[in-house]
Amino acid sequence: MEAIVLLSGGVDSTTCLAEAVARFGPDQVLALTIFYGQKHAKEIEAAKQVCAFYGVEQQIQDVSAVFALSDCPLLEGSTQAIDHESYGEQLEKMGGCGTVSTYVPFRNGLFLSYAAAIALVRGAHVILYGAHADDACGDAYPDCTIEFVQSMGKAIWEGSGKQLSLEAPFVQLPKAGVVARGLALKAPYELTWSCYEGGDRPCGTCGTCRDRAAAFAANGVADPALNR
Amino acid sequence: MEAIVLLSGGVDSTTCLAEAVARFGPDQVLALTIFYGQKHAKEIEAAKQVCAFYGVEQQIQDVSAVFALSDCPLLEGSTQAIDHESYGEQLEKMGGCGTVSTYVPFRNGLFLSYAAAIALVRGAHVILYGAHADDACGDAYPDCTIEFVQSMGKAIWEGSGKQLSLEAPFVQLPKAGVVARGLALKAPYELTWSCYEGGDRPCGTCGTCRDRAAAFAANGVADPALNR
Numbered sequence: 001m002e003a004i005v006l007l008s009g010g011v012d013s014t015t016c017l018a019e020a021v022a023r024f025g026p027d028q029v030l031a032l033t034i035f036y037g038q039k040h041a042k043e044i045e046a047a048k049q050v051c052a053f054y055g056v057e058q059q060i061q062d063v064s065a066v067f068a069l070s071d072c073p074l075l076e077g078s079t080q081a082i083d084h085e086s087y088g089e090q091l092e093k094m095g096g097c098g099t100v101s102t103y104v105p106f107r108n109g110l111f112l113s114y115a116a117a118i119a120l121v122r123g124a125h126v127i128l129y130g131a132h133a134d135d136a137c138g139d140a141y142p143d144c145t146i147e148f149v150q151s152m153g154k155a156i157w158e159g160s161g162k163q164l165s166l167e168a169p170f171v172q173l174p175k176a177g178v179v180a181r182g183l184a185l186k187a188p189y190e191l192t193w194s195c196y197e198g199g200d201r202p203c204g205t206c207g208t209c210r211d212r213a214a215a216f217a218a219n220g221v222a223d224p225a226l227n228r
Numbered sequence: 229m230e231a232i233v234l235l236s237g238g239v240d241s242t243t244c245l246a247e248a249v250a251r252f253g254p255d256q257v258l259a260l261t262i263f264y265g266q267k268h269a270k271e272i273e274a275a276k277q278v279c280a281f282y283g284v285e286q287q288i289q290d291v292s293a294v295f296a297l298s299d300c301p302l303l304e305g306s307t308q309a310i311d312h313e314s315y316g317e318q319l320e321k322m323g324g325c326g327t328v329s330t331y332v333p334f335r336n337g338l339f340l341s342y343a344a345a346i347a348l349v350r351g352a353h354v355i356l357y358g359a360h361a362d363d364a365c366g367d368a369y370p371d372c373t374i375e376f377v378q379s380m381g382k383a384i385w386e387g388s389g390k391q392l393s394l395e396a397p398f399v400q401l402p403k404a405g406v407v408a409r410g411l412a413l414k415a416p417y418e419l420t421w422s423c424y425e426g427g428d429r430p431c432g433t434c435g436t437c438r439d440r441a442a443a444f445a446a447n448g449v450a451d452p453a454l455n456r
Contacts (some may be wrong), residue, residue, distance in 0.1 A: 004244040061294065062293075087352055110341040111388045113342075114338065117294050117335065117337075143386075151387075155337060155376060156337065158371075160334055
């Protein structure tokens with residue numbers, strides 16, 4: 001096994017998996033999908049379908065016990081509603097900088113640590129992580145910033161005895177750039193799920209629905225998942 | 229809640245908890261104990277007793293699913309035996325530098341990520357971690373080195389939106405120095421458990437038994453856990 005990819009089942013991580021498969025071949029890639037109590041657990045079904053599409057092995061881990069006491073609106077049992085504004089609009093209200101309400105405490109750090117442990121157990125040498133610049137912008141999701149990726153990468157390198165690297169190929173790209181890359185790689189976007197509400201159909205108005213739609217629009221294509 | 233402490237139930241983390249209680253008071257400290265499939269799961273019982281001694285709240289998390297495929301000798305189900313040499317002897321055989329067989333893949337990085345997520349959920353501002361210089365020496369445990377602690381600390385700081393710090397108060401001390409500090413703080417060492425074998429009594433010859441004994445001997449005191 002060469003590489004492990006964090007796969008949520010959304011656009012960014014599916015593109016990241018497409019990258020990994022293109023580089024290493026499907027037999028050398030392990031996808032790691034994590035249930036953390038998210039309302040939109042149906043993204044896990046999407047992740048399964050994406051793995052089946054590529055013929056990639058998938059591991060699913062459950063870390064929901066960690067967030068049992070969190071009231072983040074993304075989580076089942078939260079008393080708070082999900083924001084129906086784009087991240088840009090949410091940031092504007094915070095004066096241009098601040099963490100959005102759907103940030104889950106150190107979630108991506110925890111996921112990357114899981115990936116590191118499993119990668120070492122399986123003999124993989126690299127973790128691929130689909131963080132991109134739009135999610136990092138204004139510290140909306142601080143666990144997507146370049147500063148986080150660099151320091152987490154160094155922690156993984158040092159803490160693994162210099163056996164394992166972290167790469168975030170899209171960390172300087174906007175989401176539209178990620179989609180451009182995925183379209184070139186023919187990523188199966190029709191199988192992906194993003195909406196935080198986790199209903200039968202994407203709500204179209206939560207932060208991630210809005211940003212997904214804008215990224216496809218910027219590439220001049222219809223979102224293939226809307227035509228399923 | 230001010231601080232969260234990783235508490236295994238051994239000497240180093242018990243000393244770290246003693247530090248935290250001295251600094252913040254028992255009501256402001258949360259101890260995090262993790263089951264990861266270790267053969268010596270009785271250290272968790274020791275950790276419970278240490279928490280009861282201090283009147284500190286404890287959370288126990290189970291991450292054993294991550295290491296289900298690992299053959300590290302520290303883990304239940306491993307086909308490998310635990311080394312009965314000191315870390316110094318093991319390092320000498322590797323030419324002075326190398327990772328010991330009881331290193332569990334990125335274990336401490338994973339534990340610190342758990343601590344970070346839970347700290348943020350509970351509003352704590354600092355994680356205390358009892359890594360010390362003897363465990364880091366020669367990269368025996370790469371997830372105890374200063375380089376790891378610094379980069380993981382930065383990852384936690386950045387990934388939390390600059391809300392949470394990592395401190396490793398013993399990272400430059402040898403284990404004997406940790407014990408000196410704990411003796412001064414009257415840490416309840418009689419309640420702790422270190423031995424990797426997890427038998428009825430400490431085996432006295434595994435790496436951690438040897439290093440524990442040497443640390444008490446260097447302070448000119450008997451190990452109080454041996455007289456229980």
